[in-house]
Amino acid sequence: MSGHHAARGRRATERKGDLRERAILDTCEALLAEKGYEAMTVGDLAQGAGITRGALYFYFGSKQEVVTALVARTVEHLWERSLTTARSEDPRRAVAAAMRRTVELWNAHGLVMRTAIDLSLTVPEIGALWDRTADLFITAITAVLERAGVPPGEEPDQASSMGRALCWMIERSFYHASQESPERLSRASATCEHIWLTSAGLTS
């Protein structure tokens, strides 16, 4: 609860601390890939960023806060780019475009996204971040379903519920596939796309 960088808003000149902060986050991402969340200690983090543990605690209150910030950074970057998805006329094209976009996202940020999913239970902050992200996807999927003629509503055979289920299918399929290889990811994507289309009544 020490008010350090919460008070530091956008700034003209770049503080030394902004550098450090970025270094910490980058180190965190690297260590996450290298040894995983559990095994990564605050000491490792500090060492990787070239400072001592004490100094790190000036920037972040805990390991969880560091990871939360990393997830926030990634997820923000993700929100910006995903708003242009829904604007295609043909639902079939919209689905294909959305899936392509999502594959790119997972190829680029799979590690952080998997971490976010893993920690959403134990770290409420990350849970909230990820829920919001999922909602974005659910809304997008639901919109496409409705455009394809699925009636709106919360009943099992209506768009909203189906959108949610399909989102979870994609999340989980990609979670597993992105752990394996980009190749598996694109196969998983094709499968999900097919089920999505079928569910929307767009059987070729």
Add this chain to the structure above:
Amino acid sequence: MSGHHAARGRRATERKGDLRERAILDTCEALLAEKGYEAMTVGDLAQGAGITRGALYFYFGSKQEVVTALVARTVEHLWERSLTTARSEDPRRAVAAAMRRTVELWNAHGLVMRTAIDLSLTVPEIGALWDRTADLFITAITAVLERAGVPPGEEPDQASSMGRALCWMIERSFYHASQESPERLSRASATCEHIWLTSAGLTS
């Protein structure tokens, strides 16, 4: 790696230790519900089972081992009952039966199943256990798809891939829904059933 109860096979008379072991596992399940995996310490576990930490380490090497044993116990119980699923003639009935069965499972053991999913990444033992469970489900779903006329094979529009994707959809939907309420769980179930049927070409 201390050879204590690994050597103790099935036994006519029930050792005192078997009692303890069960007490520990029961306590573990209770604590998991009460405070979650992270917050639960080995001390809590021991206290709940009415012994000291030292005594607990006689039975299990670590907190992870306790939880692994709990997951194993639950999942075994689960394997036994799920083998009778595939024997219905009408695919529509088979799907309905499978979903009903799965809802029961999640209502009864949702907590342990969610824990298993959460830990499958960090605890390889649990990962293996859960993978095997998932494979069971995937195989069952795939079988029903094929019986309904979906061609077998690994291509995106063929049974095997679709079975996997549908399994993940169900897992994730149930994971979230079972956290909320039995009511949400049954709604999620209905949605998943609808998508499954549609994917199998069994549109009413």
Add this chain to the structure above:
DNA sequence: CCGGAAAGTCTACACAGTGTCGAGTTTTCT
């Protein structure tokens, strides 16, 4: 029913990682 082995239990200890404190140094702004 006795005596040794196996099973079970406990207290004490060593260790690793966390988070905090207060005293210093550097940077920034005026």
Add this chain to the structure above:
DNA sequence: AGAAAACTCGACACTGTGTAGACTTTCCGG
């Protein structure tokens, strides 16, 4: 220049883990 803010560090207290070794209880063959 000089005060305030930003930043850094080493040392400390605390919590939880896993291990060691001594002790008690239970089992079971002779």
